[in-house]
Amino acid sequence: MTSGIPDSIMALVVKQDGYNPNPEGGIHFETMEPYLEFKEIAVPDLAAGQVLVGMAMAPINPSDLHFLKGEYGQPRRAGKPAGFEGVGTVIAAGEDPYAQSLIGTRVSFAATPDGTGTWATHAVAEAMLCIPQPDSVGDHDAAGFIVNPLTAAAMFEEAKAAGSPGIVLTAGASQVSKFIVALARDSGLDSICIVRRDVHNQVLTDLGATVILNQTEDDFAAELTSTMKERKPRFFIDAVADATSTQVFNAMGKDSTWMIYGSLSPETPPLPNTGELIFRNKVIKGFWLSPWLSGAALDEKLAVFAEVQARFSDGRWSTEVGATVKLDSAVETLVEALADPRGKVFIQP
CATH class of the missing domain: 3.90.180.10 (Medium-chain alcohol dehydrogenases, catalytic domain)
Incomplete structure (x- = not known):
């Protein structure tokens, strides 16, 4: 050698x-x-x-x-x-x-x-x-640099392209969610974070989270319904895929998209009422970074790489x-x- x-x-x-x-x-x-x-x-x-x-x-x-x-x-x-x-x-x-x-x-x-x-x-x-x-x-x-930041950036671009005024995030305190919260703040979009613990709430607030909902609280269902009616987000980025995920999707309005990129929960989420999909034009889809890396246009990937690098360099992301x-x-x-x-x-x- x-x-x-x-x-x-x-x-x-x-x-x-x-x-x-x-x-x-x-x-x-x-x-x-x-x-x-x-x-x-x-x-x-x-x-x-x-x-x-x-x-x-x-x-x-x-x-x-x-x-x-x-x-x-x-x-x-x-x-x-x-x-x-x-x-x-x-x-x-x-x-x-x-x-x-x-x-x-x-x-x-x-x-x-x-x-x-x-x-x-x-x-x-x-x-x-x-x-x-x-x-x-x-x-x-x-x-x-690659798995979480690029996943966050690529999914955020899909949410922006969908024209949603805001984004709902499960695993709200995860690295991916924190990156998306900062992107949403800089683009003037709402970010609604679903969490299980309040330990990261101050960090999320400092990053620009619009609403933080703790799914373990007794008033979660009421707060979720109220937030969906007030903020009207149409894009849901989900890392958990459980019954709470279905609850969130059901609370969202017509033309909403549920994008699943992880399965942190061992349970299988129940399907929403099929009428939500048929009559309200709601969509469930998945996201995996590997096909995006191989299939996205070179200029699109280079732009995302440059944006991620700039955010880490100047401290907007850490x-x-x-x-x-x-x-x-x-x-x-x-x-x-x-x-x-x-x-x-x-x-x-």
Whole structure:
């Protein structure tokens, strides 16, 4: 192996193959031991358009946790490192000139099936999916630059295109929701956040949330109905997909859209009255970032990348950090770290 390039990688590798034949829903874990193993693996050979990244940090997103349980849109592959995104410095590259030009560059990137996951000391990535980052974007923001921020930006653009005067958000205190609240504020749109705890209410208010509703309060149903009548939002962005989600959608007016991008709840949401769909022109649809990344026009993606980078650079967006765990002890410490609702958890080599 070339000087400076490791002979092996230490990684948190997936222990199971394929999909879960009996999906449970939700992302609660009692232990990580059935799902992850910390071990040494060989450094893969680089294809022409690939780079080897020395990892600085990687986030743990709900999509990562659904993937570990075999309940995500791509199958698990036992023995491969987990982790969908991260930040690090390119230390080697394949023969492609663009890949070669990235050597020494600090980049955010998304993992692909042909590469390796980011919960590792090093990762193989596609050069064309690497986003060079300026020093003004810190490691925590750069590590989580793709999945949550781009999901937020892309879904917000759909809400704007629908002409809705406001957006309803479940998991109102999540990173995605916080990003969308700030986008709505800057565009003059209402944001109505549904939360389970009041611990983040001040943060949401400071970001510009118009209304915050706690679904555990006795007056939630009445407050929800009143808010829908007053604010008249027609776009609902949902990370939870449960009975409360259906309740929210039923309270919304005609021509409303329910966009589901996550399933944080283990329960299956009941369908709304079919008359809502037939006679009131209401729509239920899903959103997954992967098809958007592959299918959106290049100028659209570049505009979103630039907007996300600018917001992290000037402080309009920031990542709320809950905990940072070390790679070599993550199997033992992740469950406790993930139980803290105050921010995102990161893995560091």
